[in-house]
Amino acid sequence: MISTGNDIVCMSATDIPRTKQSKFYSRILSPSEQALCNQAANTFIPFEYYVWLLWSIKESAFKYLQRINPLLVFSPTKFVVIRLDIPAGFLMETFSGTSITQTGFDSAAVEGVIICAGHELSSRSMVYQDVMVSVVNNNEDFDNICWGIKLIDDINPETQSVEVRSFAMGAIRQHCDGKPIAISKNPDGIPLLSFDEGKTVLPISLSHHGAFVGFSFHLC
Amino acid sequence: MTREEILDELKKVIAPYTTNKEALADINEQTDLIKDLKINSANLVDIIIDAEAKYEIEIDYDSADKMMNVGTCIDVISEKLNLQK
Numbered sequence: 001m002i003s004t005g006n007d008i009v010c011m012s013a014t015d016i017p018r019t020k021q022s023k024f025y026s027r028i029l030s031p032s033e034q035a036l037c038n039q040a041a042n043t044f045i046p047f048e049y050y051v052w053l054l055w056s057i058k059e060s061a062f063k064y065l066q067r068i069n070p071l072l073v074f075s076p077t078k079f080v081v082i083r084l085d086i087p088a089g090f091l092m093e094t095f096s097g098t099s100i101t102q103t104g105f106d107s108a109a110v111e112g113v114i115i116c117a118g119h120e121l122s123s124r125s126m127v128y129q130d131v132m133v134s135v136v137n138n139n140e141d142f143d144n145i146c147w148g149i150k151l152i153d154d155i156n157p158e159t160q161s162v163e164v165r166s167f168a169m170g171a172i173r174q175h176c177d178g179k180p181i182a183i184s185k186n187p188d189g190i191p192l193l194s195f196d197e198g199k200t201v202l203p204i205s206l207s208h209h210g211a212f213v214g215f216s217f218h219l220c
Numbered sequence: 221m222t223r224e225e226i227l228d229e230l231k232k233v234i235a236p237y238t239t240n241k242e243a244l245a246d247i248n249e250q251t252d253l254i255k256d257l258k259i260n261s262a263n264l265v266d267i268i269i270d271a272e273a274k275y276e277i278e279i280d281y282d283s284a285d286k287m288m289n290v291g292t293c294i295d296v297i298s299e300k301l302n303l304q305k
Binding site: 024 | 239240255258260261262265266268269281282284285
């Protein structure tokens with residue numbers, strides 16, 4: 001089954017002092033992930049970024065798997081990142097401009113592997129000082145996955161919802177030869193791309209947090 | 221504490237994490253934290269930790285997984301309060 005899952009974390013919308021408290025991060029990171037951080041990641045990224053990076057991978061994986069099992073419960077410590085490869089010479093930059101829309105990921109992406117409920121998924125994440133985005137797939141090939149993130153002015157949830165759909169539709173139209181398309185939801189509330197008045201549907205993942213919205217979908 | 225008393229306090233715990241004040245004023249046991257109150261999933265951990273402090277209880281991970289709507293939040297808080305008696 002084709003699925004997709006993405007997640008965004010806007011760092012200014014997080015509570016950084018609280019993130020560093022064990023009572024908080026131990027509800028997100030499994031013991032093995034806390035060890036993984038001590039082994040490698042903290043030489044490249046601050047601990048609070050590590051926590052939210054793993055959160056974004058876990059949430060992306062949950063969205064991916066929820067499409068397969070709508071009854072799945074998001075229990076962060078049961079989604080376990082077992083590999084995280086941070087590029088050599090990694091330097092966390094500030095997100096520049098107002099949006100990125102891209103197919104696939106370049107060498108700046110953090111690569112990961114996450115396991116949950118008998119599934120093993122691959123992840124790619126872009127980590128900036130102000131925002132991070134993750135996308136998961138069921139294999140290592142992300143060349144056919146379109147994703148985007150956009151900075152918005154109004155962080156009201158209703159505005160976020162409108163903005164993310166508008167942003168995603170702009171990217172979709174570039175790949176769909178003028179076919180009539182719409183974003184709808186299935187009976188479980190999971191978003192779908194609907195072509196030709198529902199004759200064809202494809203999964204799409206939408207995300208918003210703070211001042212950022214994002215999407216991911218497989219190209220047709 | 222009665223369920224109504226827990227709900228009154230729970231509103232205060234949830235308030236900082238929702239901008240939908242109308243929905244907060246009208247919450248009932250069926251109100252979903254994410255779908256109805258538009259709380260970002262990233263804040264659910266905050267709500268659990270704040271609830272632990274507010275009610276002076278400990279919420280284990282399996283119980284926390286159940287706290288997706290107001291009714292299940294009250295169930296868990298009520299259960300943990302009863303364990304202290």
